[in-house]
Amino acid sequence: MKFKDMPYKRVDYDKTAEQFKTLTKRVKEAKSGEELWEIHQEYYKVYQNMMDSMTIAEIRHDGNTADPFYAAEKDYYDETAPMLSSLATDYQRALYESPYRSFMEEKIGRVAFATMDNAIKSMDESIIGLMQEENALTTQYNKLIASAKIPFDGQVCNLSLLRPYLTGNDRTVRRQAWKAYSDYFMTVADELDDIYDKLVKNRTAQAKAMGYDNYIQLGYYRMNRNSYDRNDVENFRRQVKEVFVPFAERVHEIRRKRLGLEKLSYIDNEVYFKEGNPDPVGTAQEILESGQKMYAELSPETKEFFDFMMENELFDVFGRKDKKQGGYMTYLHQYHSPFIFANFNGTSGDVDVITHECGHAFQGYLSGQDPIMEHADITMETAEIHSMSMEFFTDPWMKEFFGDREKDFLSMQLEDAIRFIPYGTMVDEFQHIVYETPELTPQERRREWSRLEKIYMPHLDYEEDPFFSKGGFWQKQQHIYNSPFYYIDYVLAQSCAFQYKVWMDEDYREAWKSYLALCRLSASKFYPEMLRECGLKVPFEDGYFEEIVEKLEKKLHP
Incomplete structure (x- = not known):
């Protein structure tokens, strides 16, 4: 239907x-x-x-x-x-x-x-x-972010529609766009602080009422962490800081030289080429049609899935005024239908919807055929493997979306995934600090964020921006408000997707076979057990990143 x-x-x-x-x-x-x-x-x-x-x-x-x-x-x-x-x-x-x-x-x-x-x-x-x-407060936050009206380039943009200017090839325009972005957040900073302060106090009160010392343990239960704990996450974060951050900084140095800059500014943080990031060719509708062709060729299972999605109009991906920001996949049980929500804006992020969100939806489509409903209750660190790995599995078809800039996109895709690991890990450590010390003031929270940025992203320079240089960047991260402790799941999953990236470059058929098995396992087995069964290493183990970093480094292109 x-x-x-x-x-x-x-x-x-x-x-x-x-x-x-x-x-x-x-x-x-x-x-x-x-x-x-x-x-x-x-x-x-x-x-x-x-x-x-x-x-x-x-x-x-x-x-x-x-x-x-x-x-x-x-x-x-x-x-x-x-x-x-x-x-x-x-x-x-x-x-x-x-x-x-x-x-x-x-x-x-x-x-x-x-x-x-x-x-x-x-x-x-x-x-x-x-x-x-708590629900009312997160709704208030989402409405505030969705209602952003930012005058720029002769039009009124929301945050999503401003994004092409934030990553464009004209550095002067980029700086102007980031200033407009920062100015908007300055106008709502007090309101954002107030909402988050109330959320932290509210969640802490819930935890205390349940008999916990603070919200961290309650947050872990709500994220359904059923096979690892806080100590495992801390060990993973330690490895990111010791092994992956230096690697990511080398990647930023490659990018700096490619851009011909003496120093990277925050306005350059998501830009990879002098001529600008590769944008998809064709209209939004043509991107969907190219996705249908790609999944028809990838496998019989993906063809059946994507044809079903298109036939039943299970995409809402076109940007509109007053539309909620961000994107997600959700599922309608009685119709056995995944649904994808996103905001196309003319950037490579539009193709990410066709790969990342469709990775979620494909797994949902498969698990929806399982009569045991509980098998669909996958934990997020597993769910995000499906999406982030699909981004790499669809690489052979990127010429369909980017034309003669296919290679540029593939370089950007890998570097961007590498860049994400330190940031996502930092978000997790920040949230642990916030909920372990809920008495922190908004100003103290910003100082903690700034301190962590120097550890996880030492290259980053906010210059004199009045919002971002004062530790405000986290307030644009919706997960911090809406879904405490979710963000590390992206990082764990991205690290597993890197395993698939290395594997598929060596033996695509066997890597896809493993991925399909992982999707079908859903939540029928515990996370570490499931990874091992599919031939993947568990991210919490000591020495996890050494081999991954060594092999990824060989794939980088200056």
Whole structure:
């Protein structure tokens, strides 16, 4: 079914709550594992119906944050979703504590019960009010960022539409665009500080109410970290600082020389060639059509997936006024349909949507064929492997998108992925500092960010910019506001995607075979176990980066 034809009906809280309560009662009274399995399949229907309605409302709200109907629906779910989540957790707790749990573990797997354990440890009826407040605050942040109106080049741009100027080849225009960008954030800096300060205090209060010292442990449970902990992440960050940061700085030096600059400025941080970054050729619609041709040639599985996406109009990728910034893939259970949301703006980021977000969607399409719903509950450090690796697997088709600048794009793609590792790791360390010391003032948080920038990105020079030079860059990173501790998952996944990059250059067929197996495993196995089964190394192990860096360095082009 086409997305535009999917009917929407608001989730009736009272009716859904009663359904959850009835199912929970039946689980507690079940007389056998078989009966429990029958009840659980009924739970699937209730849960999927609820989630699909909420997802449709979210997509339509994000497509136009000024739409009063879906704005009201968003407000409704900000209030009711925590209560519904609490009821779903009550059901999971009853299942988790059932005397027939071993029977259910045979049906849905051990990982599913580890996920339930995390859900139980991260939800309590006493914090529903705080969760409602948290939802309202993140909505306030997203609306503020989406409503940016920045006069530039004779038009009024939002943050997405300004981006081509931020990465253009004319350095004077680039500087002017960054000034306009910075000026906008200066006008909302106090409001951003206030929102984040309230979020940190709110999340800390939730953690305290749940019996935790601070939000970090609660945040890990909410990110469903079920096979590694904070010590593993700290060891990974240590290796990034010791091994990968020096490598990334060498890559920045290659870029500086290529650009012919004495010193890199922050306005050059995402620019790779004197003549400007390669932009895709063709219209937005032609990019989608080139994607369809590419996936038809890549494999039978990807052809079936992308044809389904196009036929059912499961893309919202064209930039519009009042559209939420950023991009994501989500899933509609009852329609077995992934959905991709993005903001095309004429840059190479448009092609990233066709590769990165489609990597997510392809895996969602495959896992949607699995009758065990819990197998689709992949943790984010796994989900992002699917997307970031697909960016590399589609490299042989980049001439379709970039024409005679194909090689430039491939160089930029690799260097940009390398550049990301220190930044993404820094975001994670910053969030650990923030939630470990929630009493920090907004000014102290900015100073911490500036201190970390000198460790992870020592080449970076903000000159005299009044916003960015004072440690404000993080306020544009939506994940920091919306999804605490998510960002390290991108870094872990990018490091695994590098493994696939090295592998596919040596044996594309075997690398793709492994990738397909990884997508199909979904959440049926734990993260380290799954990586090893697919022939990948686990990022937390000592010495992880040495071989990767050695092989990537040989692929760089001055």
